[in-house]
Amino acid sequence: MTKIQLTCFAQSGNAYKAALMLNLCGADWDAKFVDFFNGESKTPEYLELNEMGEVPALIDGEKSLSQSGVILKYLSKKFNKFDAKTEDEELEILRWLLWDNHKLTGYVAALRYLLQFAKTGETDVTQFLRARIKPCLKILNNHLENNAFAIGDEPTIADISMCGYLFWPDEFGVSWADYPAIASWLDRIKALDGWVHPYELMPGHPLKD
C-alpha cells in the first residue's frame, strides 16, 4: 500500500491540522515539502494537484484532497477517530470547522503572516485583524470554560482544526494567560498520544533568509 502524502511546510497552520491528525491517528504518512515562500504552491505543477493553489493537499492512492476541513473529515472516516458519534455531533463539528476556517484561523493566520513573515510591523491592517481576533478568542475561551473539548469530553476534528495556529501565540502577539480556558485546552491537546509541535512535525523550520 502506498503511503499517504501531505503537501506541507513547517510554518503552515492549515497543513498542521492535517499533519497533526495523521500523527494522532498513527497513520503511515510522508510530508511532501512545498516551498511556499518561493511560490511553489502557485506553479502549474502544484495547481494541477490543487487548483486553489493552497497548502495542504493530501494524496492517498488515487484520492487527492484539499481544504484542511475536508482532509480532516476524510481521515476521521478512514481511521475512525476524532469523528462525530451522532448526527447532532456531526453538525456541531461542521459548525466549529466553518467558524474556524472563516473567523479564527482566517484572522489569526493573516495577522501572523503580516507580523511574522511579511514583517509589516503594526499597521491599520494588523490592528483591524487584532480587533477581529479578540472576540474569536473570547468565544472559544468561553466555550471551553464549560467543555473539555469543542464537542464535550472527547477530542474531535473540530479541536484539531481550531488549534492549527494556536501553538504560536507569540508569533501573533497573544498571551494564553489572557485566555486560561484555551491554555488548558491546548494542554489537553498536547497530552494526546502523537502530538508534536508544528515546527517539529513538518519540514522547513527555521526559514532560510
Ligand SMILES: N[C@@H](CCC(=O)N[C@@H](CS)C(=O)NCC(=O)O)C(=O)O
Ligand atoms: N481553507 C484552507 C486554507 C489553506 C490556506 O490558506 N493555506 C495557505 C498556507 S497556510 C495557502 O496556501 N495560502 C495561499 C493562498 O492563499 O493563496 C484550508 O483549510 O486548507
